[in-house]
Structures are given as C-alpha cells and as structure tokens.
Amino acid sequence: TDNQFPTFNWVTSRGAIARRDYTPLNSPANGEWTNAYARIRKCNLVIEKASTIPGISEEQTRQLVGQAKFMRAYWFFHLSNFFGGVPLVDKALDRTSEADIFYPRSTYEQTVQFIQNDLTEAADLLPVTWPGNSYGRATKGAALAMKSELELYAGKWADCVATSNQIFALNKYSLATNYGNMFVPIGESGPEVIFEVQFDGANRGHSAEIFLSPRTDPPSGIAAGWGHVMPTQNLVDEYEFTDGAPGNDPAHANDPYTGRDQRFYASILYNGSDWRGGKVWTYYDPAVNYNSSFFDLNHSHQGTLTGYYFRKYIDESLTPSEANYYNRPINGTNAILYRLGEIFLNYAEAKNELGQFDDDALQKINALRARGGVPALPGGLSQTVLRDRIRRERRVELAFEGKRYWDLIRWRTAEQVLNGTLKAMKITKKPDGSWNYERVNAFGGERKFEAPRDYLFPIPQTAIDRNEKLSGQQNPGW
Incomplete structure (x- = not known):
C-alpha cells in the first residue's frame, strides 16, 4: 500500500501487485482462492460431524461448531475482499459427484449476508472467555469484532454500530495503556486484544x-x-x-x-x-x-x-x-487481528456515515488520540471533515495491521x-x-491502479475452467 513497501523485487507485492501486470492465469491472488476453499471444506466437515464425535457433550459440540463457523466466516470474508461475491459452499462436498461440487457465484450482497449469519451464530455459540490457557480460540467478542469489520466494509452502517455496541456491552476489553507494547511479547493477550493468532x-x-x-x-x-x-x-x-x-x-x-x-x-x-x-x-x-x-x-x-x-x-x-x-x-x-481500538474506529466511522456522530463516538476517537499524546478533536465538525479525520486516525492507529489496503478499496480512493x-x-x-x-x-x-478493474482481483482462470457455473462470471476488466 502507500504505508510501506518491500526492498526486493522477489517480494510479490513489490512486483505484480504494484505493477498490476498479472492476468487471471497468474494473479498473485489465485492462491487465496484455493487455500480459502480448502479451509472452508475443513470447517464444513467440523460443522457437519461435530455431534458424531464419541463422548462429546452438547456444550462441547456448540463450542466446536461455533469455532468452525467463525473460521468459515473468516475465509469467506477473506474471499469477498479479494473477489467480491463468491460461490457459497456450505457443506463438505462429495468429490466423487461432479454435480455436487460445482456451485454458482453468489452476489456480494448474498456473500455478506451469509458471513453475517455465520458470525451471528458463532457469537451465540462461543463463550466470552475460555477457561485456563485456551489462548487463541475464537470467542464471542472475536465473532462480533469480525462482524463489525464486515459490516463496515460492506457499508452496513447501522449493523456495524449495533454490533460494535454488543462488543462494548461485554465489558471485557479496555484500551492498553502502552500502544507499542501490544505488538511485542511483553504486551501479548493484553486488555485491548480481542483476537490474535498465537x-x-x-x-x-x-x-x-x-x-x-x-x-x-x-x-x-x-x-x-x-x-x-x-x-x-x-x-x-x-x-x-x-x-x-x-x-x-x-x-x-x-x-x-x-x-x-x-x-x-x-x-x-x-x-x-x-x-x-x-x-x-x-x-x-x-x-x-x-x-x-x-x-x-x-x-x-x-x-x-x-x-x-x-x-x-x-x-x-x-x-x-x-x-x-x-x-x-x-x-x-502474536499477530493481532482484532482489538478494541479498531472497534472504536469502526463505530465512529459508521456513526458519521449515518449522520449520527455524537459525543460517544467523539470520546472514542479522542481516547485513541489521547493515548497518542495529540490534541482532542473538537465537537461540531462537519460530516465531511470528520470523515477525513476518522480516516487519518484509522491510518495511523492501525498502521501495518493489514487494514489499509482494504480501507482504500472500500472507500473507492485507491485510484488516487x-x-x-x-x-x-x-x-x-x-x-x-x-x-x-x-x-x-x-x-x-x-x-499503478486501474479503476474500476483493480478494485477486485480476477477469479482464477483455472476455477472458471473447472466450473461451468462460473462461465461468464469473471470480474469486470479481467
């Protein structure tokens, strides 16, 4: 992105993505499609088979299914960012049946709704906190955090506000005192962290x-x-x-x-x-x-x-x-995927886009600024000015956390x-x-960025060639 870039030409993003000179046959995103669906299959198997595990309790089944739905949502969300609407494979396919394994492409709106449903169910099934040393497992807060981000990306502002409020109502998370320590071992699994890869x-x-x-x-x-x-x-x-x-x-x-x-x-x-x-x-x-x-x-x-x-x-x-x-x-x-600071930003942006920016949203933005030691934003700013300030705040607060590229895509500012x-x-x-x-x-x-083509990556040509239901479904410009 415009935040950082690699030194060596052999780093993929220094080459093909920066130049945008790939095709549906050799796109650097082709592996994302293949890997995501391989993991979605594993999630589907768990969802279907969890209750058949010998000796498993009802509570354990709920928790296992909740984690699988969380991870399935994660991978479909990942796919939607790269490709838009995708085939919604919601069961473990029978590889011996050709009629069973090919799904049509769903719209982006249908894909978002599917992910929302998975995350709503996951949040209902998962605990707020796992006992003992079960670090890294998805929790209710993690499912809600991903849902908040999904709804922000999809422009579902009211849903994003409601989901963010559910996270605040858990009364589990608080801002870390030291920003930098969150990203090194001394601050791992701190009070601000909602979900991190262990x-x-x-x-x-x-x-x-x-x-x-x-x-x-x-x-x-x-x-x-x-x-x-x-x-x-x-x-x-x-x-x-x-x-x-x-x-x-x-x-x-x-x-x-x-x-x-x-x-x-x-x-x-x-x-x-x-x-x-x-x-x-x-x-x-x-x-x-x-x-x-x-x-x-x-x-x-x-x-x-x-x-x-x-x-x-x-x-x-x-x-x-x-x-x-x-x-x-x-x-x-550890790698933090979701933390309270991001939810504050999601909430403030969604409130502003709804035209409902209030003292609560302002306080959340200013809490992040206070931690950074910079002056508070004043009240009474226009929606346009607030939009710019929130976007700038998001850029510095979440720098290098994997959010910037997708922000530019959803804001439709990437070509600039x-x-x-x-x-x-x-x-x-x-x-x-x-x-x-x-x-x-x-x-x-x-x-280089060519609009509107580059707002989505091409669906892998191999996937289209294998699945006749994807014929004619390539993303525009590819």
Whole structure:
C-alpha cells in the first residue's frame, strides 16, 4: 500500500501487485482462492460431524461448531475482499459427484449476508472467555469484532454500530495503556486484544522480526536485521505533532521527528532513533557499505529506500545476539487481528456515515488520540471533515495491521492513492552537523491502479475452467 513497501523485487507485492501486470492465469491472488476453499471444506466437515464425535457433550459440540463457523466466516470474508461475491459452499462436498461440487457465484450482497449469519451464530455459540490457557480460540467478542469489520466494509452502517455496541456491552476489553507494547511479547493477550493468532517461536513462529528489523548499522552493529519492508514518507506525514500541527507542517521542516504522535515512535524507526543501546542512522551517505542501514538512494547496497524502518512488531528487548537470524530464525510474537481500538474506529466511522456522530463516538476517537499524546478533536465538525479525520486516525492507529489496503478499496480512493510514486525522506548531513531533509520519490516506489478493474482481483482462470457455473462470471476488466 502507500504505508510501506518491500526492498526486493522477489517480494510479490513489490512486483505484480504494484505493477498490476498479472492476468487471471497468474494473479498473485489465485492462491487465496484455493487455500480459502480448502479451509472452508475443513470447517464444513467440523460443522457437519461435530455431534458424531464419541463422548462429546452438547456444550462441547456448540463450542466446536461455533469455532468452525467463525473460521468459515473468516475465509469467506477473506474471499469477498479479494473477489467480491463468491460461490457459497456450505457443506463438505462429495468429490466423487461432479454435480455436487460445482456451485454458482453468489452476489456480494448474498456473500455478506451469509458471513453475517455465520458470525451471528458463532457469537451465540462461543463463550466470552475460555477457561485456563485456551489462548487463541475464537470467542464471542472475536465473532462480533469480525462482524463489525464486515459490516463496515460492506457499508452496513447501522449493523456495524449495533454490533460494535454488543462488543462494548461485554465489558471485557479496555484500551492498553502502552500502544507499542501490544505488538511485542511483553504486551501479548493484553486488555485491548480481542483476537490474535498465537505463535510460540519454537513449534510455530514467523520471520517478521528479521524481515522488518533495520539492517546492521556499521558504527555499532546493533540492528542485525534485513530491513526488507520500509514505511513510507506518505505514512509518516500522517502522524501529527503534539501541538496539533500536521506531519508535513513547514514550521517543523527542520526538526521533523521531535514532538510527534506517540504512535509514530512506537511504529517507525527514523534517523537517529534510539535502538537496542545505540542509534539507527538512515541519512544518505554514498560511502557506506552493503550492510548499512543508511539511506540507499539507488538501491545499490540494500539499505532503506525511504529513510525509515519498522519498529512496530520488533522486540527491542532482545540483545543483538538474540535478534540475530542465525540464532533465532523464527520468533513468536502474536499477530493481532482484532482489538478494541479498531472497534472504536469502526463505530465512529459508521456513526458519521449515518449522520449520527455524537459525543460517544467523539470520546472514542479522542481516547485513541489521547493515548497518542495529540490534541482532542473538537465537537461540531462537519460530516465531511470528520470523515477525513476518522480516516487519518484509522491510518495511523492501525498502521501495518493489514487494514489499509482494504480501507482504500472500500472507500473507492485507491485510484488516487495507489497511482504514482511513493515518497521517501532523503536526509543529508550539513558541514555544521545539522540535517537537511528533502522529500523525494522512493526508488522502486512506483504504483499503478486501474479503476474500476483493480478494485477486485480476477477469479482464477483455472476455477472458471473447472466450473461451468462460473462461465461468464469473471470480474469486470479481467
């Protein structure tokens, strides 16, 4: 998106998705279709067979079916984001019967209604809290959180408000005091988290730490990372100053990193950031070598292409040795899918779109801003102004949490935002030791988006070729 982009050409989103030069035969989303339906089949089997498990109680059956409906809804929601309306396979198909396995494509509205129904049933079947150490299981709150997001994406504003209020009424979740700690092990499963994917770093983990950490900085060797994905200047400009000024305010041009929203410091490493007992430098110096974290104007030594690195999701408490890829190839930081801060934003946006923005919605937005240390929004703003402010708030609050692309799609602003070249901050040191800051085009930051075609990915051609009921059902423009 316009929030970040990867360093290397072999990263899919740096290539085909950025250029939009794929077809229904080789679309990077083709695997999403195949994988989702494989998982939907497993969910359908559980829903159909749960009650036949020997010795299972009625309560256990309800909980098992509730979890399966939650996961089935998750995968259909995933498909709807990529493709719009999809075949609603609601049973485990008999692979030996050709007549049984081919479903027609449902409309987007029908798909949304199906997912809503699954999540309503899941919320009724699932507990508010699981006993003991059953971390990672879907709960009533998780089902309602996904439903709130679905309804927001579908423009079902009144439904989104009602579902969000159901979450608030559970009285289970509260905002975390420290924003940054939510995304590292010290803050896992905290009071704000509604649903997160569990990792333990041993049997199940990921490589986000090494992929996102800044490249080793020659003066002190503190980073021990690859720096494959970098925040953009486009995003940095959205973080306000604590005096209420916008992030690109000319009055702060000579000192752009002092007095910013606390969410900026928790999410992004910039030139001179304190990091693991040293500093991260991202200024432009053509003399530095391949292993530098410094700004890489022409992608010659694989330093940052934007002047920034990730801080969010990286455990700063690790020593350089512990963070080194060869000592720790995978890490176990959980991945938050839903949290209360997002529900606050869903609720406020839906209320505003209904023309019903009130003190309650304003208080929820301002609670997030207060945590960031920026001034509260005043009352009495117009619907248009509020729409812009809520969207900006959503961008910085949920940065790097997998929401931005789908927000641009549902707002129908992608052709404005995802066309052109992303921005970087080129920093050079003056003879007197002070810094010069210049916004430049990021190397490799070119983006293309063709409306209306690119608002949906193409249905895989192989799926259409196999299923005659999908003939003539390809998404427009593909």
